[in-house]
Amino acid sequence: MTGKAPLVVVGDALLDRDLTGHADRLAPDAPVPVVADCDERIRPGGAALAAYLAARDGRDVTLITGLDDGRAGHELRRLLEPRLTLVPLPMAGEVSEKTRVLAQGRPVVRLDRGDGRARAATAEARAALGAACAVLVSDYGRGTVDALRAELTRRPPVVWDPHPRGGPPVAGTRLVTPARSEAHAFAEALTAHHPDGTGERRPPGVDAPGNELRAVAREAAALVRHWRAAAVAVTLGARGALLSYGEYPLLVPVTAAHHGDPCGAGDRFAATAAGLLADGALVGEAVEGAVTAATAFVGAGGAGGVIGAPPDTADAPHPGEEPAALIARVRAAGGTVVAAGGCFDLLHAGHVGLLQAARRIGDCLVVCVNSDASVRRRKGDGRPVNPLADRLRVLRALACVDAVAVFDENTPERLLTELRPDVWVKGGDYAGAELPEAALLEEWGGQAVLLPYLDGRSSTALMARAAEGAR
Numbered sequence: 001m002t003g004k005a006p007l008v009v010v011g012d013a014l015l016d017r018d019l020t021g022h023a024d025r026l027a028p029d030a031p032v033p034v035v036a037d038c039d040e041r042i043r044p045g046g047a048a049l050a051a052y053l054a055a056r057d058g059r060d061v062t063l064i065t066g067l068d069d070g071r072a073g074h075e076l077r078r079l080l081e082p083r084l085t086l087v088p089l090p091m092a093g094e095v096s097e098k099t100r101v102l103a104q105g106r107p108v109v110r111l112d113r114g115d116g117r118a119r120a121a122t123a124e125a126r127a128a129l130g131a132a133c134a135v136l137v138s139d140y141g142r143g144t145v146d147a148l149r150a151e152l153t154r155r156p157p158v159v160w161d162p163h164p165r166g167g168p169p170v171a172g173t174r175l176v177t178p179a180r181s182e183a184h185a186f187a188e189a190l191t192a193h194h195p196d197g198t199g200e201r202r203p204p205g206v207d208a209p210g211n212e213l214r215a216v217a218r219e220a221a222a223l224v225r226h227w228r229a230a231a232v233a234v235t236l237g238a239r240g241a242l243l244s245y246g247e248y249p250l251l252v253p254v255t256a257a258h259h260g261d262p263c264g265a266g267d268r269f270a271a272t273a274a275g276l277l278a279d280g281a282l283v284g285e286a287v288e289g290a291v292t293a294a295t296a297f298v299g300a301g302g303a304g305g306v307i308g309a310p311p312d313t314a315d316a317p318h319p320g321e322e323p324a325a326l327i328a329r330v331r332a333a334g335g336t337v338v339a340a341g342g343c344f345d346l347l348h349a350g351h352v353g354l355l356q357a358a359r360r361i362g363d364c365l366v367v368c369v370n371s372d373a374s375v376r377r378r379k380g381d382g383r384p385v386n387p388l389a390d391r392l393r394v395l396r397a398l399a400c401v402d403a404v405a406v407f408d409e410n411t412p413e414r415l416l417t418e419l420r421p422d423v424w425v426k427g428g429d430y431a432g433a434e435l436p437e438a439a440l441l442e443e444w445g446g447q448a449v450l451l452p453y454l455d456g457r458s459s460t461a462l463m464a465r466a467a468e469g470a471r
Contacts, residue, residue: 011047011138023103047138066118117143134278141165220244264303335363339421
């Protein structure tokens with residue numbers, strides 16, 4: 001048992017396929033790129049992706065969706081059944097497949113096939129929905145939600161992730177999560193459907209440059225009232241999300257900027273928010289957690305990095321740029337990779353000075369941080385004062401830190417062997433002592449160095465002064 005509440009996901013499953021290669025020339029018979037050496041990756045899409053992600057979070061998940069007996073349906077069963085409970089609805093037509101062709105990680109074209117729709121609800125689906133502790137709706141407009149709308153109206157879901165082809169959320173939904181473009185389209189439709197003036201109107205200039213947040217806030221408030229939802233969170237990509245209860249919106253910014261593949265980020269957002277609400281979180285807390293999870297998801301490669309990746313956990317730190325990706329990028333440009341390590345429990349001026357000096361040595365700085373268990377073994381009970389997630393967040397806020405990696409052992413040799421930095425930095429308080437990492441660095445031509453350390457600065461001294469002042 002994980003202690004996490006179970007979740008029922010209702011919506012339309014898709015099968016997503018990525019063909020990823022490289023393009024360095026145009027075809028001789030048409031001005032189109034030739035994508036060569038393609039690797040194929042297949043994964044769940046649509047509601048199936050949201051359910052898959054929730055299950056990877058360690059949650060018991062039931063997915064109610066239309067499934068046929070064709071090739072795509074069988075492939076989805078193979079991907080999903082080891083992780084969650086499937087409740088299939090009969091379909092007319094085939095499960096939709098979406099194929100992206102990517103060159104150098106960028107989409108070139110998308111190919112769609114299959115327009116199947118769920119025909120009707122089943123007794124098994126109604127029973128699963130009736131017994132649900134919490135429900136997430138992911139409506140891609142392919143019939144599953146329509147077949148169960150009466151049941152959803154009687155039992156409003158905690159999260160409704162709407163899409164342009166789907167219908168409106170049922171009244172009483174706790175949180176609706178449209179993307180920016182979707183929220184705008186839904187709000188525009190309100191005005192179009194009320195030509196007599198009863199719809200929402202935007203004041204002059206609301207869409208002028210610099211007023212985007214004002215427009216989003218007004219649209220979100222209008223949707224809260226029209227849908228009779230408790231709240232609407234409009235996802236804004238790299239800007240985070242805007243949460244509205246009908247007035248006085250809350251902007252939840254991202255904790256780190258990423259430029260990875262955003263495919264599937266909306267499903268990651270909705271699955272995280274639904275899970276947190278099911279666990280008893282407040283709506284604002286759920287949106288904050290969902291923004292953090294979606295940001296990390298994009299940074300880790302988006303939906304393309306889902307299959308075969310390790311499961312998410314509630315205590316897992318959310319990365320900035322992945323250290324391996326950063327190191328590969330810097331090395332490809334002929335740069336120097338610097339690494340430094342420590343507990344960084346109570347970050348002080350000595351830490352900051354050391355890290356700033358380390359960053360000036362090369363072209364990137366990766367900080368290797370002891371896990372909570374590692375700190376306890378080294379420092380004793382009562383340490384760390386700050387848990388790992390807090391220590392990582394503070395380190396990532398420093399302009400001199402490019403990436404952070406965590407190790408659970410007492411010393412970072414295993415992690416250093418994986419990262420293979422060119423320079424390993426220690427503070428000058430190690431002078432006169434052996435550097436156990438020095439011989440390791442020599443194995444790949446690296447160098448361990450000492451840097452001057454601000455005298456008298458330490459976490460232990462800070463704790464002692466704090467304790468003295470409290471007396």
